[in-house]
Amino acid sequence: MQLTPAYLTAVATFYDMFKTLPMGRHDVYVCTNISCSLRGADEVFAAMREAAEDDADINVRSFECLGACDIAPMASVDGEYVGPLDTEDAARIVEDLRAGRAVLEHKQLRYRRCADPDVVEEHGDFGPPDRARTEMADTAGLGHEGDSVDRPGPTAAIEVPAEEAAEEASEDEGDDS
Numbered sequence: 001m002q003l004t005p006a007y008l009t010a011v012a013t014f015y016d017m018f019k020t021l022p023m024g025r026h027d028v029y030v031c032t033n034i035s036c037s038l039r040g041a042d043e044v045f046a047a048m049r050e051a052a053e054d055d056a057d058i059n060v061r062s063f064e065c066l067g068a069c070d071i072a073p074m075a076s077v078d079g080e081y082v083g084p085l086d087t088e089d090a091a092r093i094v095e096d097l098r099a100g101r102a103v104l105e106h107k108q109l110r111y112r113r114c115a116d117p118d119v120v121e122e123h124g125d126f127g128p129p130d131r132a133r134t135e136m137a138d139t140a141g142l143g144h145e146g147d148s149v150d151r152p153g154p155t156a157a158i159e160v161p162a163e164e165a166a167e168e169a170s171e172d173e174g175d176d177s
Contacts, residue, residue, distance in 0.1 A: 024059040026097045028052065029076040030085075033065040040086065041073035047090035048075070058097060068109060081109035 012018045030036075030045040045062050052058040066081065068074050074083025077093055082104045089104060096103040105111070 024055070024057040026058045026078055027076070028058060028060045028078075028093065028097075029063040029066065030060070031064075031066040031068070031072070031074050031076075032062040033069075035069035036073040039072045039084065043087050044073050044075070044085045044090065047087040048093065051090040051094045055094065055098070058094060071107075071109060071112075074109075077103045082107045083109070 009020070012020050028048060030041060030048055032041045032045055045060075049060050052060050063076070066074060066076050068081050068083065071081070071083035073085050074081060075085060075093075076082075077097070080103060082089075082093075085104075085107070089107070093103050102108070
């Protein structure tokens with residue numbers, strides 16, 4: 001390919017997710033962008049580094065933005081988004097990784113309740129496999145460990161002005177004929 005080692009090194013070191021040295025098996029990226037930082041991400045990052053400092057299998061890094069500001073402060077743990085986090089979660093993340101368990105399952109983004117109350121009925125429960133189905137009136141729909149973690153109140157339906165809802169309903173009726 002006629003590429004020099006210097007050229008390959010320049011390309012590999014330009015992108016921060018390419019690794020030029022052996023790293024741990026687990027990647028923990030703590031978002032430290034403005035939304036997360038304002039909500040305590042710098043302290044979470046420091047606690048995470050401290051919790052994992054003696055474990056060569058856990059690679060802890062700060063990351064500029066992971067794009068999940070609604071669960072700030074948050075982190076990506078082996079590609080799984082978790083949050084909102086606090087400093088006490090750092091030790092639990094390390095403990096879960098060492099034990100080979102799902103990390104902070106009650107705070108994983110994939111299990112957050114949807115604002116549309118019909119989603120669960122139409123498509124089934126998207127919660128963790130061992131979690132019992134909960135009602136929408138539940139604080140976050142995450143059971144005892146996740147109570148009040150996600151939101152301060154019950155999940156609300158998406159609000160559509162009455163005029164728009166009537167228009168959409170009449171359009172839907174016209175499509176069926």
